[in-house]
Amino acid sequence: MADAKPTLPAPLVEALRRVRSAGVITGAGVSAESGVPTYRGKGGLYEEDESRIEALTGTTLRSDPDRTWRAVGDLARHAAGAVPNAAHFAIAEIERKVARFVLLTQNVDGLHQAAGSRNVIDIHGSITRTRCMACGAEGELSREELEAIHAAPRCAGCGGTLRPAAVLFGEMLPVEKVARMQRELLDDPPELVLVVGTSALFPYIVEPVLVARRARRLTVEVNPEPTVLSPVVGWFLEGSAAALVPEIAREIG
Numbered sequence: 001m002a003d004a005k006p007t008l009p010a011p012l013v014e015a016l017r018r019v020r021s022a023g024v025i026t027g028a029g030v031s032a033e034s035g036v037p038t039y040r041g042k043g044g045l046y047e048e049d050e051s052r053i054e055a056l057t058g059t060t061l062r063s064d065p066d067r068t069w070r071a072v073g074d075l076a077r078h079a080a081g082a083v084p085n086a087a088h089f090a091i092a093e094i095e096r097k098v099a100r101f102v103l104l105t106q107n108v109d110g111l112h113q114a115a116g117s118r119n120v121i122d123i124h125g126s127i128t129r130t131r132c133m134a135c136g137a138e139g140e141l142s143r144e145e146l147e148a149i150h151a152a153p154r155c156a157g158c159g160g161t162l163r164p165a166a167v168l169f170g171e172m173l174p175v176e177k178v179a180r181m182q183r184e185l186l187d188d189p190p191e192l193v194l195v196v197g198t199s200a201l202f203p204y205i206v207e208p209v210l211v212a213r214r215a216r217r218l219t220v221e222v223n224p225e226p227t228v229l230s231p232v233v234g235w236f237l238e239g240s241a242a243a244l245v246p247e248i249a250r251e252i253g
């Protein structure tokens with residue numbers, strides 16, 4: 001095959017070729033290209049339905065767990081059949097090409113893991129894992145079970161109510177994952193920090209980029225439109241993650 005016309009700027013390509021460690025940060029935009037609806041924002045599943053957001057809060061979980069689980073089931077039904085796209089696979093490829101790698105994702109759909117990513121900090125947890133609110137036992141639901149859910153499932157051990165092992169709206173981030181993020185992204189920032197498909201409203205998404213920039217690391221953002229991070233990063237690439245991230249992965253190492 002003839003060489004494709006390069007779409008990345010030449011100085012960026014040159015910098016990517018020297019990269020030996022990478023941190024990638026992803027949000028809903030990556031999964032949106034797989035057909036998983038985003039919660040909020042333009043075209044978001046909950047754009048015009050605040051009651052769905054309310055169903056997915058810690059407060060509702062405690063007062064009416066059936067309602068929370070119906071909303072979780074809705075999410076699973078909307079994402080039914082979603083498979084990893086070229087961006088997910090390219091991020092897994094970056095991990096195989098560098099000596100040190102970490103992926104911090106806000107997504108709860110498991111598509112990064114399905115694409116082969118291994119060192120993943122899923123900061124918001126996963127909607128397929130469960131935890132018993134009475135005895136703490138952890139479990140797993142299949143996609144099929146999740147798509148069929150219309151009420152809170154019960155613990156096989158103690159009969160207690162299960163909760164999704166995910167961070168609901170208004171809940172704290174898990175302490176051990178925040179500590180891992182601190183260790184792997186902030187204490188010694190990777191040579192490349194790549195942000196993909198997130199509108200970057202959360203401080204824990206913005207901070208690793210600021211720290212990397214101050215440490216003079218290579219910082220790259222891929223998003224369909226500019227965000228608060230765009231003026232901060234070394235390179236803002238406007239466009240589709242499924243088109244641009246494979247280009248970046250190809251040039252690394």
Ligand SMILES: [Zn+2]
Nearest residue numbers: 132135155158
């Ligand atoms: Zn239990």
